[in-house]
Structure formats: C-alpha cells, structure tokens
Amino acid sequence: MIWLFLLPFLLSSCKADDREMLTKAEPIVRKSNNKEYLLKEPVIRPSPNYPWTKKGPSKYTKITKEHFRCKGSFTNPVRTVVQKSGSLERYFDCGGMDRHSLYLKEGQEFIYPVLINLLNYVQEVSEHKVIVTSGYRCPDHSIYVEPSNRSSKHMVGAAVTFYVQDYEIQKVVNLIQKYYVQDKKLCHFERYTKEDTDCSIQPWMNKEIYFKVYKENEGRNCDNSHPFSYISLQVRHDMSCDKKVVYSWEEAFRSYLRK
Numbered sequence: 188m189i190w191l192f193l194l195p196f197l198l199s200s201c202k203a204d205d206r207e208m209l210t211k212a213e214p215i216v217r218k219s220n221n222k223e224y225l226l227k228e229p230v231i232r233p234s235p236n237y238p239w240t241k242k243g244p245s246k247y248t249k250i251t252k253e254h255f256r257c258k259g260s261f262t263n264p265v266r267t268v269v270q271k272s273g274s275l276e277r278y279f280d281c282g283g284m285d286r287h288s289l290y291l292k293e294g295q296e297f298i299y300p301v302l303i304n305l306l307n308y309v310q311e312v313s314e315h316k317v318i319v320t321s322g323y324r325c326p327d328h329s330i331y332v333e334p335s336n337r338s339s340k341h342m343v344g345a346a347v348t349f350y351v352q353d354y355e356i357q358k359v360v361n362l363i364q365k366y367y368v369q370d371k372k373l374c375h376f377e378r379y380t381k382e383d384t385d386c387s388i389q390p391w392m393n394k395e396i397y398f399k400v401y402k403e404n405e406g407r408n409c410d411n412s413h414p415f416s417y418i419s420l421q422v423r424h425d426m427s428c429d430k431k432v433v434y435s436w437e438e439a440f441r442s443y444l445r446k
C-alpha cells in the first residue's frame with residue numbers, strides 16, 4: 188500500500204533526470220551583417236515651422252508668461268533689515284510659483300503684453316538668449332527683495348528685469364528704442380533726469396515704457412544676484428485702453444491666487 192503513495196515522487200524524479208539528459212546546449216551564432224528585417228536608412232527632415240514663425244525655428248525658446256512667474260522660495264533665509272528708527276524688521280520670502288499664480292486680471296493670469304513682445308523682439312533681433320531675472324513678484328516676495336519699495340509694478344505684472352547673454356548692454360538699449368522706430372507716437376524717448384533713481388545711468392522713457400540700466404555693481408538683490416549688467420523695464424501707459432498704469436496696494440494683494 189505504501190508504494191502507491193511513493194509512486195508519484197518516483198515518477199517525477201525520473202522525468203527531471205530525463206530532461207537533463209536530453210538537454211543539449213547549442214550557441215547561437217550570427218554574423219554581423221545578418222539582418223532579420225531590412226530597415227530603410229532614416230531620412231532627417233527639419234521640423235515644420237509654426238504658422239506665426241516667419242524666419243524659421245528660433246534658436247531660443249520664445250518668452251511667454253511662464254518666464255514671469257514669481258522667483259520666491261521658502262529656502263531663502265529670513266532677511267533682517269535695520270529701520271531708520273533703529274528697530275529690526277524681519278522679512279520672509281514666499282513659496283514661489285508652486286504656491287501662487289501670476290497677477291490676475293479679469294480672472295486670467297496677466298502680464299502686460301508689451302513686456303513679452305519687447306523681450307521676444309530683443310531675443311530675435313540680437314540672436315542672443317534673454318534671461319528674465321524677475322517678472323511678476325507677489326507682495327511677499329516683492330517686499331523681501333526690496334523692503335524699501337512698497338509700490339513696485341512687479342506686483343501688478345507691469346515690470347520685468349532681464350539681461351541678454353553675451354550681448355553688450357548698450358546694444359540692448361538701442362534695440363528697445365528700435366522696437367518703436369516705426370511708431371510715430373512712441374518713437375521719441377526722453378531721458379529721466381530726476382535724482383531719485385538708484386542707478387548711475389539716466390533712464391529712458393516714452394509714453395508706454397520706462398527703462399533703466401543697472402551696471403555690474405548696481406541694483407543687486409536676491410532676484411538679481413548675478414554678475415551682469417541688466418535692464419529694469421516698466422509699463423507706464425496701457426496703450427490698448429489709453430490708461431496710465433498705476434500700482435495699487437489693494438489690487439496687488441487681492442489679485443493673485445494662493446494655492
């Protein structure tokens with residue numbers, strides 16, 4: 188009777204031995220020019236142009252609203268500033284683009300189009316990359332960057348600071364003016380002569396914009412801690428609705444979405 192129980196085990200061990208005996212290893216040999224499938228040589232074609240591209244694909248990414256997102260970060264240390272009265276004020280940075288939207292106008296994220304258009308023009312004509320160092324600043328980040336400036340137009344999407352990689356700053360100034368050369372209303376630039384500026388070169392302005400140049404040793408802040416000369420550009424007048432662009436504290440605080 189016990190043989191009946193042992194029989195399956197004996198049979199299975201015999202089968203395993205048989206398999207090992209029958210197995211015969213053979214190497215797979217293939218020549219280097221053996222091909223299972225014939226492949227056509229790939230044809231390299233340039234990518235098609237977008238409908239709005241006239242001269243062909245740009246070397247650099249187009250400037251969009253995305254380049255203007257707030258540069259704040261919780262990893263920035265707390266800033267301590269001594270006030271005129273001698274007291275100490277502490278400033279905390281915001282969480283940046285992950286924590287809030289851009290400035291909102293009529294429920295949409297908004298940056299004045301002239302800023303985006305001008306920067307794209309400079310990048311396209313100069314054929315050098317434009318680096319946006321500070322676009323929209325939420326109120327927390329704006330005060331963190333410049334505690335003395337409580338009315339920065341960065342808070343309402345009407346200001347930007349930028350530099351152009353490996354390109355003379357004077358040439359950038361020329362290009363900004365050239366952008367308006369065919370516009371009779373805006374082609375005339377005046378120099379700003381008041382002494383309340385924080386840069387040594389007199390700023391320029393027409394009806395629509397105001398811009399100034401910071402040399403390598405001027406205007407450094409946490410958004411502009413790089414070693415290059417840069418340009419600060421502001422919108423003075425909204426030409427689309429013929430209104431002066433003014434900063435409003437209430438609007439700056441209410442018009443962005445916290446996440």
Ligand SMILES: [Zn+2]
Nearest residue numbers: 257259281325
């Ligand atoms: Zn922010």
